[in-house]
Amino acid sequence: xxxxxxxxxxLLASVLFILGxxxxxxxxxxxxxxxxxxxxxLMAIIGTLMHHEIVSxxxxxxxxxxxxxxxxxxxxxxxxxxxxxxxxxxxxxxxFAAALVGVSEYYRHGGHVDKITxxxxxxxxxxxxxxxxxSLLAFAKLQGLVRGTPLTYKGQNIFNLALLAATxxxxxxxxxxxxxxxxxxxxxxxxxxxxxxxxMPIGAAxxxxxxxxxxxxxxxxxxxxxxxxxxKVLIIAGTLDGFSGFILSILMCRAMNRSITNVxxxxxxxxxxxxxxxxxxxxxxxxxxxxxxxxxxxxxxxVFVPGYGMATAQAQHAVRELANTLEKRGVTxxxxxxxxxxxxxxxMNVLLAEANVPYSSxxxxxxxxxxxxxxxxxxxxxxxxxxxxxxxxxxxxxxxxMPILEVDxxxxxxxxxxxxxxxxxxxxxxxxxxxxxxxxxxxxxxxxTRMIQAVQQA
Amino acid sequence: xxxxxxxxxxxxFSLAAFLGYLVxxxxxxxxxxxxxxxxxxxxxxxxxxxxxxxxxxxxxxxxILGFTAVVCSTTNVVGGFVITDRMLRMFKRxxxxxxxx
Numbered sequence: 001x002x003x004x005x006x007x008x009x010x011l012l013a014s015v016l017f018i019l020g021x022x023x024x025x026x027x028x029x030x031x032x033x034x035x036x037x038x039x040x041x042l043m044a045i046i047g048t049l050m051h052h053e054i055v056s057x058x059x060x061x062x063x064x065x066x067x068x069x070x071x072x073x074x075x076x077x078x079x080x081x082x083x084x085x086x087x088x089x090x091x092x093x094x095x096f097a098a099a100l101v102g103v104s105e106y107y108r109h110g111g112h113v114d115k116i117t118x119x120x121x122x123x124x125x126x127x128x129x130x131x132x133x134x135s136l137l138a139f140a141k142l143q144g145l146v147r148g149t150p151l152t153y154k155g156q157n158i159f160n161l162a163l164l165a166a167t168x169x170x171x172x173x174x175x176x177x178x179x180x181x182x183x184x185x186x187x188x189x190x191x192x193x194x195x196x197x198x199x200m201p202i203g204a205a206x207x208x209x210x211x212x213x214x215x216x217x218x219x220x221x222x223x224x225x226x227x228x229x230x231x232k233v234l235i236i237a238g239t240l241d242g243f244s245g246f247i248l249s250i251l252m253c254r255a256m257n258r259s260i261t262n263v264x265x266x267x268x269x270x271x272x273x274x275x276x277x278x279x280x281x282x283x284x285x286x287x288x289x290x291x292x293x294x295x296x297x298x299x300x301x302x303v304f305v306p307g308y309g310m311a312t313a314q315a316q317h318a319v320r321e322l323a324n325t326l327e328k329r330g331v332t333x334x335x336x337x338x339x340x341x342x343x344x345x346x347x348m349n350v351l352l353a354e355a356n357v358p359y360s361s362x363x364x365x366x367x368x369x370x371x372x373x374x375x376x377x378x379x380x381x382x383x384x385x386x387x388x389x390x391x392x393x394x395x396x397x398x399x400x401x402m403p404i405l406e407v408d409x410x411x412x413x414x415x416x417x418x419x420x421x422x423x424x425x426x427x428x429x430x431x432x433x434x435x436x437x438x439x440x441x442x443x444x445x446x447x448x449t450r451m452i453q454a455v456q457q458a
Numbered sequence: 459x460x461x462x463x464x465x466x467x468x469x470x471f472s473l474a475a476f477l478g479y480l481v482x483x484x485x486x487x488x489x490x491x492x493x494x495x496x497x498x499x500x501x502x503x504x505x506x507x508x509x510x511x512x513x514x515x516x517x518x519x520x521x522i523l524g525f526t527a528v529v530c531s532t533t534n535v536v537g538g539f540v541i542t543d544r545m546l547r548m549f550k551r552x553x554x555x556x557x558x559x
Contacts, residue, residue, distance in 0.1 A: 020496065021485075021496065022484075025486070027489060027546070030502075031547070041535055044506055048509050049512065053513075054509070055514060056513055056515055058524040059513060060513045060528060062525070063524075064526045065527060066466070066529045067529040067532020070537070072530075078541065083495075083541075086495075087491075091496070094504065094534050095535055096497060096502050096530050097528075100511075100523040100526055101523070103523060104511050108520045142493050149473055215498070218501065222501045223474075229540075231507060232467075233503055234506065237504075238501050240481075242478075242480070242501075243478035244493060247482050248494065271514050280517070342492060342532050345487070345491060346494075349490070349491065350548070353548040354548050359488055364487055452478050
């Protein structure tokens with residue numbers, strides 16, 4: 001009877017999870033979908049608490065309480081600009097939980113698990129361990145605790161592959177020889193190290209793809225836990241999470257015209273792999289705030305193109321205020337969002353939504369590109385590679401073929417930039433040297449705030 | 459684990475993967491960040507595995523590992539759903555003036 005109730009709660013949870021994700025196909029249905037998923041989760045937890053193997057609730061309840069407090073604190077206080085870091089941490093937590101359950105399963109049987117279970121358990125523990133350390137390093141990079149530049153050394157790929165081969169070798173040994181506890185822990189240790197080595201060479205510009213990949217690994221670790229515990233809802237939820245991560249990885253790779261292998265082994269943006277510009281690109285034209293304010297005030301259509309710089313400057317509210325001021329004057333304002341702008345998929349959309357920009361004003365790459373020729377002013381806020389015309393014009397460029405927002409086709413371009421340096425990828429951006437482009441240096445938020453006043457006076 | 463159990467599990471895995479592909483490829487780029495935090499919260503369902511490990515009193519090590527896993531998973535479930543809700547509430551359709559809100 002008890003077992004039926006538990007299984008029924010899991011079945012219900014599985015169905016509600018799928019309905020919940022289906023709701024995410026539109027912003028209007030998304031909230032309701034999430035409530036369904038939340039209800040499903042609650043049912044599954046209540047069902048599990050009736051599990052016949054449970055003899056003591058002390059540790060369960062304290063764990064639930066501690067986790068809820070931490071979760072609520074993170075949920076309510078993490079600012080939207082820090083969403084990539086938060087997500088990296090949650091990948092780490094999810095993967096860590098999976099790895100711990102795996103270790104506990106192996107340990108409590110003294111390593112004597114049958115071959116099939118060991119196969120699943122190995123995947124669970126390896127994926128869990130490498131995702132934990134990999135995500136923590138990604139978190140450190142996003143939070144600025146570690147420099148975002150790729151860390152490379154000679155023979156790195158060969159060393160990493162050798163380490164991976166050793167880990168997999170031990171895994172196969174463990175399937176063949178049960179009860180090898182010390183060797184099992186060596187495998188866990190190697191997987192932990194491998195996670196760090198995997199993320200080390202990945203630069204800040206590629207973190208969007210990395211985040212999606214870690215998402216996939218964390219999900220698959222959960223799915224593997226489901227195989228070990230023979231728990232269907234774990235398999236379903238983990239697989240949904242894993243495939244969501246894979247789909248996002250593929251979409252992000254496509255948006256950068258790169259392959260996943262290239263991201264993992266290419267160490268894009270390292271000083272050695274990128275040739276410096278030939279230095280004959282001309283001069284950047286610095287413009288005054290008042291000039292731009294007048295251009296904006298008398299424009300018919302203005303397109304804002306945000307990048308990670310908008311997030312670091314926390315400038316999304318200032319952007320929205322400037323847009324409001326312009327709209328009051330009858331200017332059409334649109335936003336062009338590149339899929340890889342920011343540090344995680346959809347990052348810019350969330351920030352602008354936070355600043356009360358209606359989602360009907362947010363345009364995807366394909367929708368906004370035909371609009372640029374009829375745009376009077378394109379305002380680039382802390383974006384670089386996603387507007388680099390070299391991707392389209394220069395087949396020799398490291399980012400050749402990457403779809404870009406073609407701001408250079410509009411009548412005038414303003415680039416808000418912190419300083420004259422190159423972006424995260426270390427690439428020269430010919431957009432900055434074009435005749436239509438004017439540069440405004442300084443903190444984006446500060447510049448935009450002063451711009452609002454200037455437009456009001458124009 | 460018997461071969462039958464494995465085969466059933468593989469069926470579930472394959473169908474879930476197929477279904478996941480269909481459902482998730484329909485999520486617009488607009489909602490990719492909420493998607494990531496939602497799937498993260500959902501895969502926090504590994505909590506049900508951690509709960510049993512923490513409460514079954516197999517041995518001290520398992521209990522400690524289980525407890526830690528419960529904390530991690532619960533953080534993901536609660537934090538993930540709260541943040542997803544918070545984000546989704548921000549997405550608004552029409553340009554509304556502040557009075558209408």
